[in-house]
Amino acid sequence: MHRTSMTIWAAALLAAAVGLLASAVANAPWIHVAICLATTGVIVLTALRQNRSAISGGATASVLASLNARFIGYVWCWAALAILIMYGTHVLQWREWPQFVIACALVGGLSLFTASLLHTEPPDAPIARLAHGLGAVQMAGMLAAIAGIWLDGKLLRFGREDWGAHNVFVFGAVAIISITVIGYLAERRARTA
Numbered sequence: 001m002h003r004t005s006m007t008i009w010a011a012a013l014l015a016a017a018v019g020l021l022a023s024a025v026a027n028a029p030w031i032h033v034a035i036c037l038a039t040t041g042v043i044v045l046t047a048l049r050q051n052r053s054a055i056s057g058g059a060t061a062s063v064l065a066s067l068n069a070r071f072i073g074y075v076w077c078w079a080a081l082a083i084l085i086m087y088g089t090h091v092l093q094w095r096e097w098p099q100f101v102i103a104c105a106l107v108g109g110l111s112l113f114t115a116s117l118l119h120t121e122p123p124d125a126p127i128a129r130l131a132h133g134l135g136a137v138q139m140a141g142m143l144a145a146i147a148g149i150w151l152d153g154k155l156l157r158f159g160r161e162d163w164g165a166h167n168v169f170v171f172g173a174v175a176i177i178s179i180t181v182i183g184y185l186a187e188r189r190a191r192t193a
Helices: 003-025 029-056 061-088 097-118 126-151 163-192
Strands: none
Touching: 003 029, 003 061, 003 163, 029 061, 029 163, 061 097, 061 126, 061 163, 097 126, 126 163
16 A cells, blocks of 8 residues: 555544544534544445455455455544544543543554555465454454444433544444455455456
């Protein structure tokens, strides 16, 4: 991946996080939801488009896994930035925010590192098989996170100070699930092509 593309993504994700901060300052939760939806939607649609392009170009399973690990990393990094900006500036108050920023940043960094490793590996490399298994675990975790937020009655509920983080968690989780499914389907198509 070119350094210019990574810089553009970093700037776009930072701008989206600043937009979330602005909507929190304005106490405009539905604008916040719209920004979360737009940000994650662009990431997922770009992942879908690039998977299709990679398949038509004859990409290996490792290259596809690399591509999807990169987009999953973008989601995690956006979540870390968004939570850091909303809660680190004390616009919203939430005691647990630092742990979530650290966790999201670590998983995002690990996803981007894995993407760089996978890009050069043969399709049957151990790292590719490990990444595939971790994708399934991550997807199950995202489903559990959405279920937990829903069961706690916090899905699109804006009365508490953690509403901003919950929007990020839900839309981020849906994006990660979507990219994981896109990746599995792309790898299957690449094997049968």
